[in-house]
Amino acid sequence: MIEKILLASSGPGNTETMFKALLEIPMIQRSQVTVLKVVPPKLMASTMGSQIADSEQQLAETISRLGIESSKVTPMLREGDPKDVVCKVADELDVGLIIMGSRGLGGLKAIFKNSVSQYVFQLSSRPMLLVKDELYSIRPIKRVLVALDESDMSKESLKVAIDLTRDVKGSELVFVHTLSNLRNSVAEAINANPSTDPVLAPAIAEAKRYRINYRCVAPEGKPGERICQLADELSVNLLVLGSPDRRPSIAKGLPDIDRLLGGSLSDYVRINAPCPVLLTRIASN
Template identity: 45%
Template structure:
């Protein structure tokens, strides 16, 4: 499970609410946390005042979230929020970034200079995105996308590790097919075989996976509809979105403006979204 979290949105109610809910999960209760507040670069005269205010904000946030101070590292940094979050995640070696999101679409996010969209696009680390318009609940019903890829397997593992610590927690695996496929000689379709293998892997973690196959040409929309019907409290997805390896400081515009499945889910999912990223390869 996650050993160090970067909470990059202190002062925003839904993120704090999500962190409070996660405290019910034993491994999250013992995880170290870096709590980041970014102030804009400015003159020395103004910086000192802003830093004091920021430190007070972080102190209040720690109290509101009910965190043990011994495992929290409060950080006040100057600079651009987007770049600073990525930099601090590397410096602190955090294995999960938690951020709020206004739920803006791709083009809106670019025009609005969205920090969460930028980090979502460029980070190689898992992210937990909590939209401002969601009602955050205790995590009991978890849904995970099943796609048969390596990063999809990582997403399943993360979902299982969460659910195995939740008394009465349930896990649903959803696989989207574009059209009905004929069964093989053994009577199982490729989707059946994929979900059967996922269920077997989940059992190795002591978790019973409820398998669900849904049909739809738009994968993101189908996943969001399935999550809504299952009343999921958390949606875990594998994100294979391409990220630029050379121009690290640039948003990957063609992907942002294209048909990214994980971006659609980020904007439209009826629950907070945990994105498990594909490890970057040079």
């Protein structure tokens, strides 16, 4: 269960709309939410007072638009570089999910354009929900695609997807077995008996346990491309994918080179997916 959420406020837009959609989910309704507004540092102290007052007003307006129950929300105003502040506050509060907007940039382009979401994606070990600013419409969370393999990260993704959809009437889970070298065609894989698949069988059992509708798909070709194509073809509202942290403990404060250059599956999907992407995390030692 996601008990604490950090929403990095960037004003009206898809991120707020996505959060409102999440508020329709019973599990999210029980979560404590911190809405964070970051004030960039100013060289002139004389302008700081008015800037803080404006930011406080914007923060109050954001909370009003979101419609969160007052006992469940905490406004927070911090000064500093947004990239650093989001990571620091997430650790301070020990949140179970960071929600923030994204321009869908990756690799060196994101670094050169000072992407906050790319930086947080690089260095935070917290689960993240990334919402592109303007590239798609936000709909109620009914159909959730879960990318699965044999990893512990995959098990965490399944757990999160079950928690989000178990109490949502008419919800559906789309289980995607991310095989990169599938011998059969996609049609043959869909028609095969998924209950014998070591990856899909546990997911099916969990869906049946909570009486959640489901379907199974095994993508043919490159997993990242097929996952994004399936999300588009099936009109998926949310994509859940594991994003492992491969860095050793000594390098936790440094970027992951695969992510930096866009070489990981999770990086490809977060950039190209036609829907919001929830990246689950289990940090490695």
